[in-house]
Amino acid sequence: MAHDPRSAPPHAPLSFPRPLVTVDVVMFTVIERQLHLLLVRRPDAPGEPQPGRWALPGGFIDVDADADLSACARRKLRDKTGITTPYLEQLGSWGSCGRDPRGWSVTTAYFALVPALPAGQAQAADARWEPCASALRMRLAFDHRAILEAAVERLRSKAEYTSLPAYLLPEPFTLPQLQDMFEIVLEREQNEASFRRRMLDAGFLAEDGQVVISRVRKAQGYRLADRSRPAVFPRTFRAAE
Amino acid sequence: MAHDPRSAPPHAPLSFPRPLVTVDVVMFTVIERQLHLLLVRRPDAPGEPQPGRWALPGGFIDVDADADLSACARRKLRDKTGITTPYLEQLGSWGSCGRDPRGWSVTTAYFALVPALPAGQAQAADARWEPCASALRMRLAFDHRAILEAAVERLRSKAEYTSLPAYLLPEPFTLPQLQDMFEIVLEREQNEASFRRRMLDAGFLAEDGQVVISRVRKAQGYRLADRSRPAVFPRTFRAAE
DNA sequence: GCAATAGTGTCTATCAGACAATATTGA
DNA sequence: TCAATATTGTCTGATAGACACTATTGC
Numbered sequence: 001m002a003h004d005p006r007s008a009p010p011h012a013p014l015s016f017p018r019p020l021v022t023v024d025v026v027m028f029t030v031i032e033r034q035l036h037l038l039l040v041r042r043p044d045a046p047g048e049p050q051p052g053r054w055a056l057p058g059g060f061i062d063v064d065a066d067a068d069l070s071a072c073a074r075r076k077l078r079d080k081t082g083i084t085t086p087y088l089e090q091l092g093s094w095g096s097c098g099r100d101p102r103g104w105s106v107t108t109a110y111f112a113l114v115p116a117l118p119a120g121q122a123q124a125a126d127a128r129w130e131p132c133a134s135a136l137r138m139r140l141a142f143d144h145r146a147i148l149e150a151a152v153e154r155l156r157s158k159a160e161y162t163s164l165p166a167y168l169l170p171e172p173f174t175l176p177q178l179q180d181m182f183e184i185v186l187e188r189e190q191n192e193a194s195f196r197r198r199m200l201d202a203g204f205l206a207e208d209g210q211v212v213i214s215r216v217r218k219a220q221g222y223r224l225a226d227r228s229r230p231a232v233f234p235r236t237f238r239a240a241e
Numbered sequence: 242m243a244h245d246p247r248s249a250p251p252h253a254p255l256s257f258p259r260p261l262v263t264v265d266v267v268m269f270t271v272i273e274r275q276l277h278l279l280l281v282r283r284p285d286a287p288g289e290p291q292p293g294r295w296a297l298p299g300g301f302i303d304v305d306a307d308a309d310l311s312a313c314a315r316r317k318l319r320d321k322t323g324i325t326t327p328y329l330e331q332l333g334s335w336g337s338c339g340r341d342p343r344g345w346s347v348t349t350a351y352f353a354l355v356p357a358l359p360a361g362q363a364q365a366a367d368a369r370w371e372p373c374a375s376a377l378r379m380r381l382a383f384d385h386r387a388i389l390e391a392a393v394e395r396l397r398s399k400a401e402y403t404s405l406p407a408y409l410l411p412e413p414f415t416l417p418q419l420q421d422m423f424e425i426v427l428e429r430e431q432n433e434a435s436f437r438r439r440m441l442d443a444g445f446l447a448e449d450g451q452v453v454i455s456r457v458r459k460a461q462g463y464r465l466a467d468r469s470r471p472a473v474f475p476r477t478f479r480a481a482e
Numbered sequence: 483g484c485a486a487t488a489g490t491g492t493c494t495a496t497c498a499g500a501c502a503a504t505a506t507t508g509a
Numbered sequence: 510t511c512a513a514t515a516t517t518g519t520c521t522g523a524t525a526g527a528c529a530c531t532a533t534t535g536c
Contacts, residue, residue, distance in 0.1 A: 014343060017304050018259040021347055063258050063345040068337035093334045093349045096309035102255060104304040106262055108334045191526050216487045217534050235476050432499050457513045458507045476497065
C-alpha cells in the first residue's frame, strides 16, 4: 500500500515510521606505496548489531550537532583522525529494509582523500588503517563491502581523468611523487614524459620551492593552485574498457 | 519507532530523533526538440509546506512498500507517468536541518531518462512536463532548484562520454535521431561523420530493421544492445573547459 | 667519473572535427 | 529530373604512449 504521507490530511503530524539515517566515510590514504583505508571496530555491547566486526567509520546523524550531511561526514573524520580539511566527496546512498537489523535504514557514504598521517600522530584507538586490497576481502559490517567497492571504483575511475590522487600527498610535493600516487591508485605504470605534460598542461599546480627527497637531486616542489576542486584533464589516460 | 520484533537480538533503544527521509526524481524527456522534466504541484492543504509550489515528484519512503531507495524512485515514476522501465541513476543526497520546515530532512535524488510519452497517454493530473530551461528559472519547492541543476549538469557531462541520450528515444531509432538527442542535451551541433563513427565503433547499437521518418529516405533502425548500462566512449566529445 | 633521480625531445597511433562527396527515395 | 535526407571518404589537429636522450647532484 503506497500511501504518501507528504499529502496526508492536515492534522496527520508525520507520525509514520521513519528510517534510520547514518553517514559513513571511506577515508583513503597511501602508506608505504599501498592504498589504505580507515576501519573501526563495531562495539561489543549487547544490543549492538554486528558486534566486533570491522566497519567504515560512521554513525547516526546528530540532528542537533550536524548542520548537513557533509558536516556529519567531517565530524566523523575529525573524530577518528583529527583531520579537518580533507578532500571530501559524496559517493552515494544505500538504503533498504534489510541492510540493518534495526529496521529500514539509509546511509549516505562519502569518500575522503588524506595525506598519510605523520608517524606517531594520534588516531582513534578503535580504528586502524587497513590495506585496501585486504579490506576488500574482509567480511565488513552491514553492506560496507559494497560501499567500499563503489568508493574504490569511483577513485580509480576519477583518477583516469582528474587530479584526485594529488589530495593523497602533503604539500609541497614533486612530480615524481605525484606520479607515484597515480600509479598506486591506477595500479599501472605511467609514462614519465606523458605524465608531466598532462599535469603541467592542466594548470592546477603552483610551483612551491625546491624539494629534496631522494638526497640525489633537488626537484621542483608544487602545491595545488586550488584545493577546492580537482582538475579535469581533456582526455582519459587511456580508453575505458 | 520502527522496531521489528522478529529481528533476532534486542537492540539498543534508538530513541534519538530521526531525520525525515524522502526520494525525489528528476524525470527527463525530450518534447519538440527541447529537454523537459516532470514537475508536480505541492498540495494546498493547510499544514503542508510550500503550498501550491511546483516541485520534483517525490515523497517519503514507505517502509512497508519500498524495499530500497531505487524501488521508491521507481514507484514515484510509475505513479506519475506509468513508465516502468526507465533509465534510472542515483544523483545524490541532500540533507540538512533547514531544507524542510518540518525538521532535519534528507532526500535522495534520482534522475530518469524516458522517451516522450505518446501524445494523449495518461499522466498524473497534478503533473506537467516543463521545459528544462524554464524550470531552471522557476522558484521550485524546497531545494529542488539545486537538485535540478545537479541533474542537468550530470546529464550534460555524461552525454560527453556515454550513450545516455539514447535512453531518451523510443526504439527503434535512427542515427540522425540519436544525433538529435545528443545535440539537444549538449546544446551544440555534432559533426555527422564523426558522430556516426563514434556510435558505431562503441558497439552498443544493434541493428533493428529499416525506419522511415522523413518520408524521403529509409534509414537503418537501431536499438540498444544492452539497456542495463550505457556505453562509455574512449574519449570525450571535446575537452572539458 | 659514476649512480641515481629529475626532466626533455620526438616519433607514432588514435580519434575528434571539418568538409566535401556520394547514395537513396518520393514527388 | 530535383529536393531532402542518409551515409561515407579523407584530411587535419590534438594528445597519449613509447623510448631514447639530457641535466643535476652526492659520492
